[in-house]
Amino acid sequence: MLEVRGLSRWFGELRVLSTVDLHVAAGTATAVVGPNGSGKTTLLRCVAGLDRPDEGEVRLDGRPVDETDPRVRAAVAGVLDDVDFFPDLSVVEHLELLAFAHGAPDPATVAEVLDALGLTPARDQLPATLSSGQRRRLALASCFVRPRRLLLLDEPEQRLDTAGRTWLAERLNAEKAAGRAVLLASHDPLLVDTVADHTLTL
Numbered sequence: 001m002l003e004v005r006g007l008s009r010w011f012g013e014l015r016v017l018s019t020v021d022l023h024v025a026a027g028t029a030t031a032v033v034g035p036n037g038s039g040k041t042t043l044l045r046c047v048a049g050l051d052r053p054d055e056g057e058v059r060l061d062g063r064p065v066d067e068t069d070p071r072v073r074a075a076v077a078g079v080l081d082d083v084d085f086f087p088d089l090s091v092v093e094h095l096e097l098l099a100f101a102h103g104a105p106d107p108a109t110v111a112e113v114l115d116a117l118g119l120t121p122a123r124d125q126l127p128a129t130l131s132s133g134q135r136r137r138l139a140l141a142s143c144f145v146r147p148r149r150l151l152l153l154d155e156p157e158q159r160l161d162t163a164g165r166t167w168l169a170e171r172l173n174a175e176k177a178a179g180r181a182v183l184l185a186s187h188d189p190l191l192v193d194t195v196a197d198h199t200l201t202l
């Protein structure tokens with residue numbers, strides 16, 4: 001499904017990524033691991049089309065990834081940077097808006113995801129009133145209320161408590177079982193062990 005070939009990225013004199021090759025098939029997960037500053041976020045941003053590699057290519061279903069392509073936007077769900085929320089929309093309104101925007105306005109799915117992420121008690125709160133872990137949960141929830149074939153997650157375990165991390169591992173394995181592909185960057189060896197079929201070390 002996802003193919004990365006010979007991807008390199010420089011920032012000035014600093015070569016962050018050097019001819020990276022990567023393949024993520026449907027129903028599998030690949031974890032990108034490595035120390036702080038090794039290029040994990042840069043790689044995921046290039047895959048998402050948010051940054052351009054200096055060399056190499058990223059293909060989804062055989063076509064070059066272009067973030068503005070509606071097929072790419074429909075297929076790829078992700079949490080990459082710190083997510084900006086609309087200040088005046090509640091938790092449930094965010095998820096309903098996102099589901100609606102992607103043509104999947106199913107209240108049962110929104111309710112199920114809220115419940116699974118423990119956000120039901122906070123469903124009517126505005127983002128500014130959420131804890132950092134709840135904001136992270138809302139960002140993750142955004143991926144699961146919309147259609148998706150590839151999940152791109154940059155350190156999805158960040159700020160999650162133990163129960164949240166357990167949920168995340170189970171959810172990602174369920175995504176794989178449903179035939180979806182997962183590319184995640186992570187510093188959590190347990191999450192990587194539980195979910196990843198392949199590991200790329202930068």
Ligand SMILES: Nc1ncnc2c1ncn2[C@@H]1O[C@H](COP(=O)(O)OP(=O)(O)OP(=O)(O)O)[C@@H](O)[C@H]1O
Nearest residue numbers: 011014016034035036037038039040041042043185
């Ligand atoms: N826009 C940019 N301009 C200049 N340098 C950058 C830019 N983005 C990233 N870098 C540099 O590229 C390197 C890789 O950064 P990146 O964020 O990809 O690392 P990472 O592996 O995700 O790190 P972490 O584990 O800390 O999240 C770092 O040295 C960083 O300073």
